[in-house]
Amino acid sequence: MLRAEQAAGSIQKGVQDAYDQGLLCAECLGDAKYQVTLSDGSEVVLPPQINEIFVFCVVSDHYPALTFQSRQFLKTRDVPRVRAAFITDVFLIDVLTELLTSPLHLLSYIARRTRYGDRLMAAQEMTILGYHLRHNLWFDDEQKLVHMDEGFSLGIDIAMAARRRALPGAATPPGLLTHHEGTTLSRILQEIQVRPEPAVLDQGFQLLELDGPTRDDLNRLIDGQAQQAARDGKPHSLALMFADKSGLMVLISAENDLEASQRLAVLTTRRKYLQKADLWFGLCLAPDQARLRFGMRLAEPWHQDDQLDAAVAREEQVPPVSRNAAMRQVLRGGEGNQKIGRNDPCPCGSGRKWKKCCGP
Structure with a gap:
């Protein structure tokens, strides 16, 4: 006592x-x-x-x-x-x-x-x-x-x-700080932390909360889309929804800032409305090594809008696919009939064989 x-x-x-x-x-x-x-x-x-x-x-x-x-x-x-x-x-x-x-x-x-x-x-x-x-x-x-x-x-x-004390051992504990070192997402986070825009910094906090498998998938998706954008010169995008019902729209585009910002605003607004979310982030990356260009943050509470209903009507008709199917579609450039051999290099750019990387 x-x-x-x-x-x-x-x-x-x-x-x-x-x-x-x-x-x-x-x-x-x-x-x-x-x-x-x-x-x-x-x-x-x-x-x-x-x-x-x-x-x-x-x-x-x-x-x-x-x-x-x-x-x-x-x-x-x-x-x-x-x-x-x-x-x-x-x-x-x-x-x-x-x-x-x-x-x-x-x-x-x-x-x-x-x-x-x-x-x-x-x-x-x-x-x-x-x-x-x-x-x-x-x-x-x-x-x-x-x-x-x-x-x-x-x-x-x-x-x-x-x-x-200069004793033998790992100077950085293995895990969060080492697992994704050198990846595209890690580089984007490094670029985010030196940017003063609140919208971009808030997205950095959201990305840090992703679990390991989700970060691995996002790395591969961004790398695959960036490679496609570099090859065909066209804008490419992907969307990700988080556990707290917020989300992220990533646009990879070589357009000028005005065109790219307008495109990102439309994509982000529509995806946020489609998911009935109160918070959605948008990031614009350059095709060259997926470098960060700018970002945006939409934090207005969701409310019904007739114009947006019409704008997203076609998107609502597209049936959802599994994460693995979406991954394969993105890495193959959207062409479902394109075959990738088990021992071929993975299109995500990892340098590993397809069977050892995104194939499973």
């Missing part, structure tokens, strides 16, 4: 007060009654609309049980726009910034870690990060509680020892 009281007291002093202060500041953001100023008195101009606020509570001591005890003793409350607090120590922040050097990867992890909040059970925060680096942190709504084994932190221990 005494130990429980001591733990509760430690959380009160080290976390609870900071958490309450963070919530108070979050409630003031966006409220016209308050003004944010710097120490010199100059005003900080905030965005007109703040959609999400993250509260960080970071302690300076090494506190392995912080995650577990915070789950037990921290008194939380729901505030609009505020995600679950990210409670950790300064040592995890050091590891995060060491391994997730890309701002896109870092912010994506923090957004997902706080999204799941109390659904994740682990003895320490390092375990959850280790799972993310191995498998990409994502769970569906049916998984109400996930308990993670301490073994997931082993890859981080090896990587930090290799980086900081």
Whole structure:
């Protein structure tokens, strides 16, 4: 009983007060009654609309049980726009910034870690990060509680020892950061993170949440469409719908910016309407190595429209096909009667034989 009281007291002093202060500041953001100023008195101009606020509570001591005890003793409350607090120590922040050097990867992890909040059970925060680096942190709504084994932190221990002490071992834990290295999608994500447009950055976060097989398929589809566009000089497109009912339209075109942007807007708008989605992204790539040109984000709530009904009428009549059938159709250039031998090079450009790549 005494130990429980001591733990509760430690959380009160080290976390609870900071958490309450963070919530108070979050409630003031966006409220016209308050003004944010710097120490010199100059005003900080905030965005007109703040959609999400993250509260960080970071302690300076090494506190392995912080995650577990915070789950037990921290008194939380729901505030609009505020995600679950990210409670950790300064040592995890050091590891995060060491391994997730890309701002896109870092912010994506923090957004997902706080999204799941109390659904994740682990003895320490390092375990959850280790799972993310191995498998990409994502769970569906049916998984109400996930308990993670301490073994997931082993890859981080090896990587930090290799980086900081020059000991033998993998300096980057195998998994999320290594599996897709050098692929087209990885290069697109690198291009996205240096672009200041919110629409493009939001799409980067969405792409990072894809599971491994889906990212593999998307890589092959984009490579196949880019090769076709380079061969015939015509625009090619593909659409992908995500688990949260949002989607992505990819246009690969050598048209000028005005023509390509108009085409992408039409394709994205129609696909979003057809799927009755509230959010849809569009990316335009150049046929030359599928380089990123620009992007767009449509986030208006879906509503019925007579003109769009007529525009998508023909698309609705096209029967859906399986993912494998769609993959074969794209890689063969849409010609269903074109034969590809089992030992022929795969049209996706991977360099492997058809039977070892997209054939299965």
